[in-house]
Amino acid sequence: MVDDKKDLIIGAALKRFSRFGIAKTTMSEVADDLKLSKANLYYYFPDKFSLIEAIVYQIIEESDVTINHALETITDTLGLLIRMLDIKKEYFEKYYMLILNLQEMNISDEKWVQLSEKMFQREVGTISKIFKKGIDNGELVTFDVTSTSELYVAMVRGLAMFCDRATPHALLDRDEVNRILEKQKQAAAIFINGIKK
């Protein structure tokens, strides 16, 4: 029952966060949405960060289902990488504001650094699985899976950051997102080709 209420709160907070962003959402607003007092909200989540964290973990769990399904059904490495990019795009479009804020937020705080490091490592983990699979079934040459996965993830993320936005700090629109995705897929193809047997 406590967990049920927590889920309720997570749901309400997620709505606000993903529509207006983290910074522009106050704890009072979340509480008001559920007709709770702010003090009551703090009874379930000791601070704003832990609420955000809970949301992030929920999204991660949600996406894990999709990712694992792909991991089980797709056999070729490039196909898998491309599916991962598509999934990421899906989630990006769905949780736009949230993810955007997450990237730019008070990154100097230790807990934020840890959270984004965790998310990075999780992505690296997925890519590692894919690469290992590729090596095992003889599609890829043997190499240091971890460092190469890290390089791949950094490359893909970097490609997303550096994009010829019309106005660099403006929120990116659908076209922009699609152009980025295309570049990432191209890069993925070349990358895989570069570590093929």
Place this chain on the structure above:
Amino acid sequence: MVDDKKDLIIGAALKRFSRFGIAKTTMSEVADDLKLSKANLYYYFPDKFSLIEAIVYQIIEESDVTINHALETITDTLGLLIRMLDIKKEYFEKYYMLILNLQEMNISDEKWVQLSEKMFQREVGTISKIFKKGIDNGELVTFDVTSTSELYVAMVRGLAMFCDRATPHALLDRDEVNRILEKQKQAAAIFINGIKK
């Protein structure tokens, strides 16, 4: 004689820009360094931007000599790409503050966008030459040189942006720069392998 004076100004401005950054350098300071009046400085350069532009072009010319030499003496594609990365690093360390400012500056202004677009295209041009050479001498498969070069440059730049800095917005130190360079070289190797015959 006009050009001589212009060069003098460029030299003085370059010193200040590369030590304190563009934003923290005033036109008066540059003028004072040369014992000119500010009005006189404006006689040679109509505004701050054109002074910065002149400096950028001078650095570009300077680096062109180094780049062309490499282009003539190194024959294998990967060797060339790695040399380019090393050259970039050299110039980055030399003109640290200047380049840093250039990236983050008032990018919303049209003229700044054009300048950085120009620099991007110049880099793409160099990589294109290298790729063409690789295709011509049979080292690489045939592909769309321009778009692939753009992808490569975007990848390399992205790798530089996305780096696990201890404090994200802090100025990056030597170690960080070296780690980035290593990643870029690794990525370059895989990339080239991916478009090899």
Place this chain on the structure above:
DNA sequence: CTTTTGACCAATTTTTAAAAATAGTCAAAT
């Protein structure tokens, strides 16, 4: 014992307006 709340605080952010600094101009002097 668990859940809920109003009242409260400290710290941060926003606002505002005045002061200072800076990019850029121009008529006159050299």
Place this chain on the structure above:
DNA sequence: ATTTGACTATTTTTAAAAATTGGTCAAAAG
């Protein structure tokens, strides 16, 4: 063709007041 001092318009800094917000707590309600 160069150079300058004096001038402006626009930003940037500064500092203080006002408002907002994250977070606490003792006490009430269930």
